[in-house]
Amino acid sequence: MHRVKVISGHLSSYPPQGGNRKCNINHCRARAAVSGPEDVVVVHGRRTAIGKAKRGLFKVWSFKPHSNSVVCANVSLSPRCLLTLTNITVCLTLAGNVLQPGAGAVMARIAHFLSEFPETVPVYTVNRQCSSGLQALFNIAGAIKSGSIDLGLACGVESMSLQEMGNPGDLSPRLVDFEKARACVVPMGITSENVAERFGISREKQDAFAVSSHQKADRAQRSGRFEAEIVPVVTRVTDAEGTESTVTVLKDEGVRPSTTLEGLGKLRAAFRADGSTTAGNSSQVSDGAAALLLGRRSAVEALGLPVLGVLRASAVVGVPPDMMGIGPAYAIPAALEQAGLIVADIDVFEINEAFASQAVYCVEKLGLPLDRVNPNGGAIALGHPLGCTGARMAVTLLHELQRMGRRGYGVVSMCIGTGMGAAAVFEYPGP
Amino acid sequence: MGVKVFRSPARHGYAVEGSPFIPTRLACAASQYYGIAGSGTLLILEETELGIALVKSCEWSDGLFDVAWSETNENVLAAGGGDGSLQLWDSSSNHSAPLRVAREHTQEVYSVHWSQTRGENLLVSGSWDQTAKVWDPTLSKSLTTLKGHEGVIYSTVWSPHIPGCFASASGDGTLRVWDIKSAACRLAIPAHKSEILSCDWCKYDEHMVVTGAVDCSVCVWDLRNPRQPVCQPLVGHSYAIRRVKFSPFSRTVLASCSYDFSVRFWDYSSSQPLLETVEHHSEFVCGVDFISKINSMDIKTAFPWCVLRFTFVHLLRSGVKGLYGDIDASLMV
16 A cells, blocks of 8 residues: 555644645545445435324324324335436335334334335334444345345334324343333433433533534534425324314424523433433434335446445444443444544534433544534434334435535434434435 | 536546647546556547547556557557556557557556657656556567666656656655656756655646645756755645646646645746636546647637636545545546
8 A cells, every 4th residue: 555655644744734625535445445346335315204103293193093004105105206217126125113013023014005106015123222224224235235135125103193202122030130221211311311421511512412402403403404205295184173184294393492491501411300301302202204225336327326325334323221322422433443434534523312411422532523423413313213213214224315416425323212323324325 | 618517437537648649638547446457548538518528448467657648540549557567559449459568567557758859759657666657569579677776666758859868856855857868867956855746747848847735836947056945835735736737828838636635837037926716626636737728719819828728637536535435436537
């Protein structure tokens, strides 16, 4: 690699002399991974708007059986509708879901048929808690890399209106004897308090982060930034008098542009009497769905399909269950290392705002520039439909990179209940 | 002035030169994977009303780092490769192989230049093996090998005025002027405290040479008085200067391109030397050349230094994230 040494010698010896150009060149430990026909690429991604669980426009689904499947179906349809060629058959569809029994395996198969996929295409579901949507993407990528499929659809869906977080299943009573096992049943809000206390993330910092999330989401909404990625969903709503009407859901419902620091400061701690985590600086309980079409680059190009993004790294790491929120602080470096990149190389970070405490901790620990973190808002403003989130963030990220109009890199990351973190590195190849 | 773009997928441009015979013709030396590994392509391009069209592309087994048009035959070009070879190409032939290949340098050939002074028809090559070689136009065997540099040679450029004389820029921080008849270095100027990546002669004053270095500065030297540069170093680029070129249209105007993604134009005789910064690209700019377009209807006198309407050519090389992605090399006119 003599040439690499010579050229990096040109770049690292002298700091910029009064120049104001931002160049992400220094210390790039470039790997030999270059673009090739075996790359896993994202062709296309869409999502529904995110509705407020139980009170929002998607709550009407609670009266309809298999309503999740309709939501999923709507999303599944959109990539299909937008493909101009009609003979595209995916080889596999994967849905990430958390709360449905059995992660919604039957629901997903039904949704598949409602989306007019042929019976020959198999489906399955995956549950890795909050990362399920991203895990669906990882599983599709893995199947592509292992050669068992060429094209796959990765989805994430959740209706928190329909299902409660209440039932964790049949847990062994012996868990009380093992500290880490006990920690798995600690409520998420308490893990947030643990992170805030252990790392000194003040109430003010958390509230300020929450305000920023709402402001960024509001700006994004008003400037139409989500229009390209949101698929309208038509649903029927019953109002207080019992009259039914049809509405089209186009906008994320959770965004509150009127959020202020003072307003948030008045909220009571939600999980612990003397705590700092409130409803205002936590993610919202929501309904939503998202989907991405992935394929092996050679297969995608043979079909004449565009490349929206390239999956460059995927990492899942384990962290203490009682502080699960620190997950991204460990997953992101693992993914960056795999991709041969550093923080400075990344243009946009989509980090799930499960709680402001953990999001702030991760941003500070990794030294992420705040203007590159969740530029269009995060789960505090937009909502966190559990199984959908990972896929939703990937869709939002790729569209944001596309808007930049030049080659760029992005990271999607989230913490995972029971103590894990997941992260993916995507590349937008340029227009 | 509109910008025309040529994109070549998976090839990164290292050098560009306008044909001395056909004003709309350009040659571009390009390499795969940022020139770090892989093969190279010589692109012959034609500027049209609508854009830039590919006339011919020639493949080589290693990266190509520099290109020079022949001064006597409008179809012939020479290119320098990462494998230490020099190749002679015919842009009008249907063959995919070069006319001739010379393998004398033991490391990358980073610079190749065809002499322009009348009565002389010679090539000079500069290599990372720290030597420069002079060749006849058939590239059969080198006529002289010039040693003296203590670092890799990045650039070798014939003087447009003085026969048998060329300048070289090196990683050892010196600008050297060579005389081929005596096969010796006539002058060695410690021009920069960092590697010098490029040099060029003034087309009007035979004593003036410009250097561009890793310390982000551009310096102009009067060879009669080489102890210090002619003026304050031209600063403004925020990363290493990749190439410098004196304007053929003006005594004191020059262009520089840099890893900071920009091309800058300077007039070193002015108290405010920076004339213009062009930041069309989000990539390294490796090559720049002035080409003339004679159009009698368009002779503008608005700019005092511009006699002929000129366009400038940049080349992009993407290297920001290292060996990543399928970055197109774009040629903008």
